[in-house]
Amino acid sequence: MAKKKRIVYANRPWEATGVCSGCRLCELWCSVTKNGGFNPHRSRVRVVGVGTGIDIPVTCQQCQDPSCKAACEFEAIVYNEKLKIVEVDEDKCTGCQACVGACPYGIITIDPVSKKAIKCDLCGGNEPVCVAICPSNVLAAVDDMGAAGYTRRRFAAVMAFDDEAHRYMPGGEEPIQKKLEKRG
Amino acid sequence: MSRKNSSYAGKILRVDLTNGSITTEDFDSRLSDLYIGGRGVASKVLYDEVPPEIMPFDPENRLIFSPGALHGTGAPSASRTTVTTRSPLTGMHGDGHAGATWGGELKRAGYDLVIIQGKAAKPVYLFIDNDQVELRDAGKLWGSFTSQTHAKLCQDSDDREMCTVSSGPAGENQVRLAAVFHNGADKGASARCGLGAVMGSKNLKAIATQGTGDVGVADIEALKAAYQDYLDTIAVDP
Numbered sequence: 001m002a003k004k005k006r007i008v009y010a011n012r013p014w015e016a017t018g019v020c021s022g023c024r025l026c027e028l029w030c031s032v033t034k035n036g037g038f039n040p041h042r043s044r045v046r047v048v049g050v051g052t053g054i055d056i057p058v059t060c061q062q063c064q065d066p067s068c069k070a071a072c073e074f075e076a077i078v079y080n081e082k083l084k085i086v087e088v089d090e091d092k093c094t095g096c097q098a099c100v101g102a103c104p105y106g107i108i109t110i111d112p113v114s115k116k117a118i119k120c121d122l123c124g125g126n127e128p129v130c131v132a133i134c135p136s137n138v139l140a141a142v143d144d145m146g147a148a149g150y151t152r153r154r155f156a157a158v159m160a161f162d163d164e165a166h167r168y169m170p171g172g173e174e175p176i177q178k179k180l181e182k183r184g
Numbered sequence: 185m186s187r188k189n190s191s192y193a194g195k196i197l198r199v200d201l202t203n204g205s206i207t208t209e210d211f212d213s214r215l216s217d218l219y220i221g222g223r224g225v226a227s228k229v230l231y232d233e234v235p236p237e238i239m240p241f242d243p244e245n246r247l248i249f250s251p252g253a254l255h256g257t258g259a260p261s262a263s264r265t266t267v268t269t270r271s272p273l274t275g276m277h278g279d280g281h282a283g284a285t286w287g288g289e290l291k292r293a294g295y296d297l298v299i300i301q302g303k304a305a306k307p308v309y310l311f312i313d314n315d316q317v318e319l320r321d322a323g324k325l326w327g328s329f330t331s332q333t334h335a336k337l338c339q340d341s342d343d344r345e346m347c348t349v350s351s352g353p354a355g356e357n358q359v360r361l362a363a364v365f366h367n368g369a370d371k372g373a374s375a376r377c378g379l380g381a382v383m384g385s386k387n388l389k390a391i392a393t394q395g396t397g398d399v400g401v402a403d404i405e406a407l408k409a410a411y412q413d414y415l416d417t418i419a420v421d422p
Contacts, residue, residue, distance in 0.1 A: 028258040037188050037398020038257050039292055052370065112396035133408075135415070 003143040004084035006062035007045070007120060007128055008150050010140035020138050022047060022055030026130035033129045035113075042111050044120040045130050045139070057130075057139060060107050060120035061147075062086075068119070071102035076117070083125055088117045188400035191257050192216055197295045197317065199310060201386055202243060202302030206317050211296045221253030221296065223279055226268035229299060230277060240272035240378075241358065241385040243303035249349060249391065250297045251287025256399030257407065260414055263288070265366065267349070271377035272385075273360040278377025284366035286393060289347035293395025304387040309337070309350075312393040322389035327353060330390075331368035337392040350390035355380030 012018030027043035035042055047057045062085045069077040069086050076092035077099060079085075088108075093116040099108050100117065108119040122141065123129055131139045140146070196209045219225045226248040238244045247269045254262035265287030271278025290298065293312050300310075307322040325333050333350045340346060347367055354362035362380030366372030383389075401407050 023258075025258050031398070032257075032401070032404060035398055036404075037400045038191075039396070039398040041292070041396060042398070113398075 002082070002084075004062065005122060005141045005143055006085075006147055007059040007122070007131060007139055007141050008147055009057050009059065009138060010142070010150065011138050017136050018138065019136065020047065020055045020057050021136050022049060022053075023135060025133050025135065026057060026139060029129045029133045033123065034118075042113060042118070044107075044118055046107065046109075058105060058107050059130075059139070061105055062120070062122075067102040067104060068099035068108050068117075071098040073098065080121075083122055085122065086119075087121050088119060090114070090116050093117050188398060189402050190400050191254055191291075192221070193291045193294050193296045193397070193399070195295050196297040196299065197312070198299045198301070199317075199319070200302040201300065201304040201308065201319070201388060204304075204319055206319070208295075216253065222250050222255070222264065223252075223266045223268070223281070225297060226250040226266055226279065227277060229297070230268055230270065233299075233301075234270050238270065240270045240275070240382060243386065244301060245270050245382060245385075247300040247379070247382050247386065247388070248297065249287075249290070249300075251291055256288035256291045257401055259407065260411065265290075265349075265372075265374075267364045267374040267379045269377070269379055269382045271379075272358070272381050273378035278379065280364065280374030280376040280379050282364075282366040282372035282374045284347075284372030285345075286347040286349050286366045286372070286391075288399065289393045289395055291395070291399050292397045293393055294397055298391065300383075300386060300388060302386065307387050307389050309390040309392060310388065311340075312391065312395070314395055314397070325350075325389045326356060329353070329369065330365040331370055333390050334365075334368035334371075337390060340392065341394055346392055346394050348390050348392045349374075351380030351383040355384035356389075358384050 024047050026045045027040035028038045030043040030045050031039045045057055045059050047055050049055050066086050074092050074094055076089045077086050078089050080087050095110055095115040108117055111118045128141050131141055194211050196211050198207045215225050219228050229248055233246050249267055251265040252262055264281045264283055266279050266281050268279040293314050307326040308319045309322040311318050311320050330350045330352045334348045337348050338346045349364055349366050351362055351364050358381040360378040360381055363373050363375035364379045
């Protein structure tokens with residue numbers, strides 16, 4: 001029985017080239033594979049520039065209990081038995097954008113040409129083009145165990161910020177003491 | 185016309201700032217066959233349309249924006265845009281290139297070339313959204329740095345990110361070193377030859393562009409193979 005996959009940002013921040021370079025080849029090749037022409041606005045993977053030199057690819061998380069499907073009032077978001085993910089039924093989609101507003105990752109969107117919802121469909125079960133083309137190899141199609149590893153690490157990173165922030169509280173550790181000593 | 189089999193959009197946009205006229209012409213395949221794109225085609229247009237008696241700051245000087253033939257496909261080393269004019273710095277043909285995304289967005293809007301001629305009576309910017317092309321008042325933008333101009337113009341955009349080319353206070357004051365910046369000064373710069381000064385001399389503050397069309401390619405598999413070949417060649421001996 002084939003395992004459910006999703007495409008994740010498989011970053012390796014300990015490597016110089018292990019992070020997204022912002023080249024957006026994934027967007028270009030996703031759109032040309034789906035539509036026959038290059039157009040990042042019609043890609044199902046989107047790279048977001050969150051700061052100068054900091055770019056992050058956002059991918060459909062193929063949720064087990066998808067918000068997009070729950071929001072759709074036209075039953076246009078349907079389950080694909082073979083891939084174990086949901087897809088958009090273009091015949092039923094009215095382009096109402098309810099799914100777009102519901103997605104917690106902001107990744108399902110409206111195609112500016114067809115005016116209907118589009119989302120990652122794992123290239124229909126073929127080898128995902130974005131994974132193949134990424135020059136930094138930071139996109140990977142992983143199963144549930146693989147995805148959980150990234151989710152766990154990212155949640156841990158959020159909690160690490162809590163630890164880090166606490167060091168700068170009054171009575172905190174070295175960084176703040178050294179700063180006070182330097183000032184004299 | 186079918187765009188999907190070619191990375192050319194197929195149209196030239198011509199704007200006369202003196203009388204406000206905006207027209208489109210076909211992008212002749214003879215131009216693309218002989219001069220390919222970007223710098224080549226723009227140089228030919230400048231050669232044809234700007235005789236020696238027209239000085240750089242004369243309204244009849246042309247300011248030409250031209251993305252490269254493969255811009256928008258992500259082809260490596262081929263994603264650049266050229267800005268061409270008679271240079272106020274050298275007195276000769278002058279151009280500058282830049283990366284960033286404006287050129288690709290222009291092609292997605294449906295144009296391979298923008299030819300600016302004439303001079304506007306007061307500061308304007310050109311707004312392009314697919315077939316909708318209009319000149320808008322730039323009074324509120326005049327005096328802004330290009331990154332500010334880009335940010336302000338992006339507020340006009342929806343989910344699609346607006347792309348811009350603009351010149352800053354240097355261009356407005358016709359400083360002969362002034363550059364034209366793509367998506368703001370921190371992203372891409374056509375910095376040679378005083379291109380920004382010519383833009384300022386025409387009272388053109390910026391060109392804001394968004395487009396939803398695809399940039400096509402004749403043979404997707406061949407492009408993919410060529411890209412792989414390029415990567416392999418570099419990997420062997422950077």
